[in-house]
Amino acid sequence: MAQVPDFLKQRQADWAELEHICRIAVRVNNRPTAEMVCRLSELYRAACADLALAEAQQLSPEVLDYLHRLVGQAHNVLYRHPQSLPRQWLRTLFIDVPTTAVRDKMIWLSFAVFWGLFLLTGFFSRQSEGFAGAVVGRETLDGIEQMYSGSFSEEYPTIMAVGFYIVHNVGIALQCFASGALFVLPGLFVLVFNAIFLGTIFGHMSQTAQADTFFEFVTGHGPFELTGICLAAGCGMRLGFSLLETGDLTRLASFRRAARQVAPVLLMACIFFVLAAVIEGLISPSGASLETKQWVATVSTVALLAYFSTGLLAKPNHG
Structure with missing residues (x-):
């Protein structure tokens, strides 16, 4: 110049x-x-x-x-001019949400608690014959074994099943979220319960005659559903923690700020549950080969890893 x-x-x-x-x-x-x-x-x-x-x-x-x-x-x-609404939502869901998720300690805690207990109880359930019965009850185990005693056919998948699983899965998400918003501990309890229950069932079923049928069913939709549980619980605990650690804000202001931060993440958790429900209703019970269902699970897992990796690459927005 x-x-x-x-x-x-x-x-x-x-x-x-x-x-x-x-x-x-x-x-x-x-x-x-x-x-x-x-x-x-x-x-x-x-x-x-x-x-x-x-x-x-x-x-x-x-x-x-x-x-x-x-x-x-x-x-x-x-x-x-402000960004169009679709562009704002795309940015929120595919940039802001993964960035928030990978930087939120409560969400990390949620994933660590869930997967730690899931793997631990799954291991104990495989190693100890009486562990699963003591944790979830013999009647529950018998019911699950009976449920997976048959084979799959093309007659199973229906749109009605998809609708049922969507309602059921989103209900789980809201339960994990709402309980976590009550000063953290109730949400942690729900998360621990789900981790222990599911880990015990998975470990027990791996040792039964119905193992192939069971894992053929749960493999496809598992990645989205289990990720959704962890995300929803983490959102709830973040909201609950905002009532305990308010910084310079009032409890109400701290709660509102946390709610604005986690609302899009909770929405994405619900989207994961919907995707899981579609797979669970149409693919998991179908007569498709195990290799096909494993391929669906692999693609889902890679997509999730790629999605959250964008949060590590993006710069945090403090605005």
């Missing part, structure tokens, strides 16, 4: 800052913080004054062109 008079030289740092904020504002994977937006307004007004002063002083065309472009860029950032 051409020589700038001394009375404008002190403004160059602010111009550089304004450029930096504008660059952040137009990135896809990042957004300016609330503080940056306030600072942007302040710097924009100052840049307009600088431009008027530069024009009055008849500075070089290079300086005037730079200030015109800077003011125009800041104006477009401040007064641009």
Whole structure:
């Protein structure tokens, strides 16, 4: 840029800052913080004054062109049209949600507790003949064994089954979420119960004559359903923890802030449950081969890993 008079030289740092904020504002994977937006307004007004002063002083065309472009860029950032609703939702679900999930300690705790207990009880259930009966009851085990004593056929899958599983699965999500919102511990209890129950059943069924039929049924929809349980429970515990750790906010304000953060994550958990229900109603009980169902589970797992990996790559939004 051409020589700038001394009375404008002190403004160059602010111009550089304004450029930096504008660059952040137009990135896809990042957004300016609330503080940056306030600072942007302040710097924009100052840049307009600088431009008027530069024009009055008849500075070089290079300086005037730079200030015109800077003011125009800041104006477009401040007064641009908001994103369309579909684009906002896509950004929320595929950028903000995984970013929030992978950075939330309560969600990490939820996954750690669930999978830790699931694997532990599954191991004990396989190793000890009486463990499963002591945990869930012999009557429950007999009922599950009876349920998977037959073979699958093409007559099983129905849209009615999908509807039933959607209602059932979303009910589990809301139960995990709502109990966690009650000061964390009730939600932790529900999570622990589900982990122990499911882990025990999986471990026991792996040792029975119905093992092949059982795992053929649960393999396809398992990734989405179990991930949904952990997400929903983590959201509830985050909400409950906001009542205990409020920072400088009132309990109500802390609760509202946490609710805004976890609501999209809970929505994605429900979407996972719906996807699990579709697989559970149409594919899991069908006559499709075990290899096909394993392929569905593999694709689901890879999709989940890729989805949450975007949260590790994206920069957190503090706005």
